[in-house]
Amino acid sequence: MVGDNMQQELVYLNDSYCRECDARVLEVREDKFIVLDKVLFYPQGGGVPYDTGKIIRKSDNREFAVKSVRKADGVAVVEVDAKGLAADDGVHCMLDWDRRYKHMRMHTAAHILASVFFRENNAFLITGNQVDADKSRFDFSMPEFDRERMAMYVDKANEEIAKGIELRIYELPREEAFKIDGIVKLAGAFPPNISVLRIVEIPGVDIQADGGPHVRNTREIGTIEVIKLDNRGANNKRLYFALK
Numbered sequence: 649m650v651g652d653n654m655q656q657e658l659v660y661l662n663d664s665y666c667r668e669c670d671a672r673v674l675e676v677r678e679d680k681f682i683v684l685d686k687v688l689f690y691p692q693g694g695g696v697p698y699d700t701g702k703i704i705r706k707s708d709n710r711e712f713a714v715k716s717v718r719k720a721d722g723v724a725v726v727e728v729d730a731k732g733l734a735a736d737d738g739v740h741c742m743l744d745w746d747r748r749y750k751h752m753r754m755h756t757a758a759h760i761l762a763s764v765f766f767r768e769n770n771a772f773l774i775t776g777n778q779v780d781a782d783k784s785r786f787d788f789s790m791p792e793f794d795r796e797r798m799a800m801y802v803d804k805a806n807e808e809i810a811k812g813i814e815l816r817i818y819e820l821p822r823e824e825a826f827k828i829d830g831i832v833k834l835a836g837a838f839p840p841n842i843s844v845l846r847i848v849e850i851p852g853v854d855i856q857a858d859g860g861p862h863v864r865n866t867r868e869i870g871t872i873e874v875i876k877l878d879n880r881g882a883n884n885k886r887l888y889f890a891l892k
Contacts, residue, residue: 656683656723660690660699661846664752664861668742670706679731683723688741690748691717691724695777696755696860699748703728706738714744748861750781753891756815756850756862757869758784761805761889763854765790768801775884783875783890793879798887802872808853812867816849831857 659666671686682703692698698717703726704710712728719725733739762774765788776787790798825831825845845857850866863869871892878886 657686658724659686659688660861661859664748665864666743667745668740671739671741673733673735673737673739675735676733677725680728681720682726682728682733684726684739684741686741687724688743689714689717689724689726690751690861691719693719694858694860695758696751696779697781699743699751701741701743703733704740704742705733706740747781750891751779752861752863753869754779754781754784755860756866757805757809757872757889757891758786759848759854759856759858759862760808760850760866760869761786761802761872761887762856763850764801764805764808768804783888785889786887787880788885788887789883790885791883793877793885795877798877798885799874802874802887802889806871808850809866809869809871812865813850813853814865815862816847816851817862818847818849819844820847821845825857828855831855 659669666688669686669688671684671688673682674685675683677683689699689701690696699714701714703712703714705712710732712730712733714726715729716727717724718727758777758779765774773789774786775789778785822843822845825847831847846859847855848858848862849855869891873890873892875888875890877888880886
């Protein structure tokens with residue numbers, strides 16, 4: 649069995665634009681749940697959906713569709729659509745790139761939008777979020793339901809996006825990272841057992857601890873468009889948005 653301390657190469661973190669790679673099966677759980685030494689597919693987390701795609705066994709070119717990807721026992725586990733893979737199988741992993749890239753654009757847009765909300769009033773925290781390919785949502789702790797103010801924040805976010813800012817991604821020790829104001833904007837994020845945080849910085853706009861894939865330049869995002877605003881009660885407002 650693979651232990652909790654097993655080290656996987658997280659390709660999705662090192663290069664969000666990598667579309668395919670070779671890997672080796674380390675373990676098979678319950679026939680269809682595969683642990684790979686290289687993780688191309690993003691495991692669901694932080695409000696960002698898992699990747700999909702396919703895994704091709706190199707010995708006979710048999711294809712297995714990727715149904716889901718989750719973290720379990722400290723490792724990323726890929727669920728495939730059929731049993732047949734075995735430990736030590738060499739495989740070729742191929743990402744559903746169109747889906748991934750939409751998530752990347754949405755994810756970076758969400759960071760910028762969250763930063764604008766926080767900058768305008770640092771009492772606002774994102775209390776929930778869900779990124780998706782076609783539309784995303786934010787829940788945030790704004791006391792009053794002010795449509796005009798929310799529309800203004802979206803306009804400001806789009807001004808930042810249009811600047812074409814190159815992102816910076818690096819790691820910091822937890823203690824050092826938490827000295828940075830606003831490093832965590834998602835309420836309840838990052839449990840204390842995480843000692844080193846991956847930092848995603850949009851210079852001059854935002855800096856956050858984050859473990860998901862992003863675009864290289866804000867210009868790739870496009871334009872945020874509001875779909876719907878919901879008043880869900882005291883300190884609980886919801887914004888749905890898409891990208892144009």
